[in-house]
Amino acid sequence: METKTHEIQYVSRCTGLSPHRIRAWERRYMAVMPARTTSRRRIFSDLDIQRLQLLRRAVESGHRIAKVARLSLEDLVELADPQRLAVSPRPSRASGLDAIDEEDYVRLGFHAITGFDTRLLERTLQQSLVHFSRRRVIEGIIVPLLGKVGDAWVTGTLRIAHEHMASAVIQTFLGGLLRDAENREAGDTAIIATPSGQRHDLGALAVALTASDAGWQPLYLGSNLPAEEIAAAAVYNCARAVAISLVGTTNGEQLRRECLNLRRLLSADLSLYAGGQAPPELRFALSEMGLHWCETLETFHVALVGEIPMRPEQET
Ligand code: B12
CATH class of the missing domain: 1.10.1660.10 (Multidrug-efflux Transporter Regulator; Chain: A; Domain 2)
Incomplete structure (x- = not known):
């Protein structure tokens, strides 16, 4: 720049x-x-x-x-x-707006993570918001950046400590955005969490921000929450939708049971959305149980705005 x-x-x-x-x-x-x-x-x-x-x-x-x-x-x-x-829709170089693009931010963020430079990572994320919408920061910068970190961890180039540092900074960043996005006039409450055994919570934060963008009041409950707790929070807050994030399925059978339990505990007129990185067989099983699988944040956004639950075959 x-x-x-x-x-x-x-x-x-x-x-x-x-x-x-x-x-x-x-x-x-x-x-x-x-x-x-x-x-x-x-x-x-x-x-x-x-x-x-x-x-x-x-x-x-x-x-x-x-x-x-x-x-x-x-x-x-x-x-x-x-x-x-x-x-x-994308500011082009010709428009003179972006002397820097998403890949540059990913590179800069990765450089910051490699050097354990939390301040630089924070500044990179903050600065990216000046150029791009929240959705693009999440999908165009944070997801690829963490994907790169995950790959580097698999190949042994980065340590678990790097991944934890990156997650901690990004969690604080997304949490701050969620606080800023609090929609006091919004009508319907959507509960967002990750079920028991699921410790990846950054996707769930992105989902909460999407619910807010769609004009709902997100109630974000964090990660690793038993079905009974999610259901109780839904009743207490008269929620009209629940969304869960599933990322990394080390124990697919336990997760499937947990989701089934949650569907049974929630009242039938309450929409239960799921999304994330679950494998196709689990997505199919969840759809059979009456969960609405959303491939992307955009699908989820459209569903909330229209309040029309997606059928699995519509989401290719
Ligand atoms: C950061 C990270 C961690 C952090 C999580 C910190 C945190 N606070 O969340 C820590 C270090 C704790 C961690 C732990 C583990 N991790 Co991990 N982790 C990652 C990493 C690098 C990034 C994930 C992430 O947050 N991405 C950014 C967010 C924003 O993206 P996202 O979650 O995909 O969400 C997007 C979409 O999926 C979607 N979405 C998500 N949820 C929902 C829900 C709805 C309703 C909708 C509409 C959309 C939606 O929206 C988001 C924006 O597009 C990934 C690598 C990767 N390629 O993803 C591995 C990864 C997910 N982890 C993996 C593994 C194996 C683990 C561990 C089992 C490792 C271990 N042996 O301990 C544990 C599991 C812990 C557990 N019980 O859950 C594997 C999963 C493989 C698999 N398919 O099962 C991955 C893919 C790494 C790899 N290449 O092997 N991990």
């Missing part, structure tokens, strides 16, 4: 915003995150300036800064000119 040193006066001239407003938007709303020199002077990148210009346009056209301050650059462009992204 091209980065130049910009004095705040210069940024003010470029954006038409007063220095006071730029500082306020930075401190109060975290609308931009300029880097700092060792003497704490701000270094605004060209992308920071572009964000401020787009934010100014959004505010001038009636949006509240608190609402738009942390939108991705992509979303801000759409807000300023909805036609533009309709024509080109």
Whole structure:
């Protein structure tokens, strides 16, 4: 990414915003995150300036800064000119928006993990949100990044400790996004968890964020939860849907029984969604039990928005 040193006066001239407003938007709303020199002077990148210009346009056209301050650059462009992204959903290099793409972030993240550099990994993830929507950060950066970490662990290039460090940072990052996305006006509650024996919880966090995007109130219960607990939480919160994430099936038979038990414990009118990395035979068995298997977050999103449970044969 091209980065130049910009004095705040210069940024003010470029954006038409007063220095006071730029500082306020930075401190109060975290609308931009300029880097700092060792003497704490701000270094605004060209992308920071572009964000401020787009934010100014959004505010001038009636949006509240608190609402738009942390939108991705992509979303801000759409807000300023909805036609533009309709024509080109991915910002291209020609649009001048992304001097850096998803693969660059994956590479940078992997570099950070290899060196146990938690700060760099955090910054990489935060910065990626400036360029991409949450969904693209999850599916285009986090999933491939952790896939790479998993492969490196299998071949012995990285240690279990690297994988744990990466998971811990990403868990905190996704948890923060979920907190920010809390949808107080949302009507229906969706319970999200991973069942007993399932310790992979990052996919479940992604599912909770998707439920929030779909206008539901996600209640995220974390990982490794017995069916009885998930069902009790659903009753207590009058939930209208439950979604479970299944990633890594070391004991397929136990997992199958756990899912069957959960389906039986939940009232029949409550939709039970499942997704993740389970093998085809388990997916088929779950569909037979009345769980709605979702291949992707998008399928799940569509199902929640339409409240139309997917039939297995629709999801190819
Ligand atoms: C991080 C990780 C861990 C961390 C998990 C930390 C945490 N807090 O989650 C730790 C170190 C604990 C771990 C443990 C183990 N792991 Co592990 N792990 C991974 C790794 C590297 C990344 C998984 C991940 O989080 N990806 C990012 C998330 C966002 O992606 P995701 O979970 O796939 O979710 C996406 C989709 O699947 C989907 N999705 C997920 N759930 C749902 C649900 C719904 C409803 C919907 C719609 C969509 C959906 O949405 C997400 C976004 O697209 C993978 C490698 C890989 N290639 O996936 C191995 C991997 C999953 N682990 C594996 C294994 C074997 C294990 C262990 C058994 C190792 C061991 N011997 O102890 C244990 C199992 C623990 C247990 N009992 O569950 C295997 C699984 C193989 C298999 N098919 O069975 C993998 C594939 C590694 C490998 N190549 O062998 N692991």
